[in-house]
Amino acid sequence: MTNDLLARRHATLGPHSPLFYRAPLEMVRGEGVWLTDAQGRRYLDAYNNVPHVGHSHPRVVAAVAEQMATLNIHTRYLNERVVRYAEKLLALFDPGLDRLFLTNSGSEANELAIRIARQHTGHRGVIVSDFSYHGNTITLAEVTTGLDAAEALAPHARAIRIPDLDATDAPDEQTLLRSALAELDAAIASLDEAGFGVAVLLIDTLFTTEGVVRPPRDFVRLAAERVRRAGGLVIADEVQPGFGRIGTYWWGYQQWGFTPDFVTMGKSMGNGHPVAGVVTTQALLEEFGSHNMFFNTFAGNPVSAAAAEAVLDVIHDEGLRERAAENGAFIRERLEAITASYEALGPVRGAGLFFGFEIFADAARSTPDPATTKDLVEDMRERGVLLSRIGRHDSVFKIRPPLALERAHAERLLATIEESIAVRFGS
Ligand SMILES: Cc1ncc(COP(=O)(O)O)c(C=O)c1O
Known part of the structure; x- marks a missing residue:
């Protein structure tokens, strides 16, 4: 049966989308x-x-089923549940990070954050960590170095190596920190020279695709300071570290002692229901919202909000x-x-x-x-x-x-x- 299904999958979806295990x-x-x-x-x-x-958590299943049976609609009507979810989610962030855009995937969230940052800064450059992955849109494919992507690294992108204290050949922490910051400074200078400037630094705050790399304690905070001094903004990609995964904090960025301009999230947010989002500041939302008619048919629908709200409630209650x-x-x-x-x-x-x-x-x-x-x-x-x-x-x-x-x-x-x-x- 499983072999037959594999053949049918190949015959319809093709053989290239990844499957785990030899069998x-x-x-x-x-x-x-x-x-x-x-x-x-x-x-x-x-x-x-x-x-x-947890798979098929009864509270998430019940919330989705009940909402689906009551009302599911696009986002151009008022809905109590969606707003209540936004309030509950935003209460988990540091002061200043108090506005939410809902999206359908982590890719869409990172794409939107980059778009907002580019409009705000007037710059185009994107700095990512080497061997990272942030999504599958064209913008993100052009900054992807951690998965196969036929697109070359974009002329406006620079990939910097995240310093790793656990590497076999790692020098002492201060030496490692100094050389990593010098590499970042060079990336900023090269984007300036090329006329792109720096719009954003985009990082996964647990450096997961990179191999769960452990940078020196001050690296992320100091890197964010440098990018901001160059006129750029910072996106903390919390698609993997977020929602309490790292235990001591709700969000991975909090372990590094800095506050980003955008927090992007997805995956765990709806326990399998496709819901994702960008948390940002009131000023950035206002600026973007007043110049763009940003509309998303599905993101922020009541069923997605029901799934996401149930996830937060279960994390708290259990x-x-x-x-x-x-x-x-x-x-x-x-x-x-x-x-x-x-x-x-x-x-x-x-x-x-x-x-x-x-x-x-x-x-x-x-x-x-x-x-x-x-x-x-x-x-x-x-x-x-x-x-x-x-x-x-x-x-x-x-x-x-x-x-x-x-x-x-x-x-x-x-x-x-x-x-x-x-x-x-x-x-
Ligand atoms: C760190 C990180 N960011 C973004 C994404 C993209 O999320 P999605 O697949 O929901 O578009 C992923 C997906 O694997 C990811 O691991």
Whole structure:
């Protein structure tokens, strides 16, 4: 059945859209942190960040069903639920970040933030981190370096390397910081010289696609200061780190001690329902809104608001952000013990309930080992646990479960990682 479905998918959707695993899985049901395939096998989901509060959470399902059965319409009528959601969401931000544009995807959110920034600054340049991904529109494809995109890096784009304290050859923190800021200064100067100027710095605040990179503490704050001095604005892409994923804070940017001009979000916002958005300042919204008739047919419809509101309510009522911090610390400690036992495993990366560690081919940790990383991901699947890999060399083991993960699930996840690694590397 699954093979037949694969052939039909290829015959209709084509063979290029990515599927996980050498033998792709056909999922038929999700509940909490569990996914069930067409053969009835259950898998512990330690990968998916879209079902943030758990697959098919009953409160999200009920809110969407009830709203769908009552009213769903485009955004040109007043609707209490949409405004109430905006109020609840904006209450989670630092003062000044108090206006919301709703969109349908993270790509659309980043596209809109860049458009607003360009109109405000009169500049065109975009600075991104090297090996990043922020979406699939033309503007974003032209700044994408972390996934295959046929578009070349645009003349108005510069990709800077995020300094990584966990890299095997990392110098001391101050040296690393100085050289990274010098690279940023050079990017700003080159955009100025080319006549583009800097419109935005666009960063994922957990540097996830990059391989969950750990920059020096002050890097993000100082980079934002430099970009602003050059007349640019800053977009914090919270599509992956946001909504409590990092545990200690609601938003990834907060861990770096700065406030961005835009926060873009998506994925987990509707627990699988396509809802996304841009949070910004009143001044930027006013300026953009008064010069553009910005209309979005679907974004901000009552059903999307119902999904997104239920997600926020569940995070609050079930203490999921706090749980991400507690379970995150628990998992991290155990992962650190596991990785410390094997010379080929790099340090544990990440924050809250998002972890990575790099797998190398040598004890000196100089040669990343994507093939072994892939084998381990496949082996974990055989053992009933879903996770993945990421980073510049696809050699960082990536663990990112729904926030609904409980301690017993964490124990199972860790025991399975321990077994899989022991078999591969010898215990
Ligand atoms: C950091 C980041 N930003 C933006 C996006 C784009 O979001 P979407 O796929 O909803 O357009 C993604 C998607 O993977 C992402 O990981």
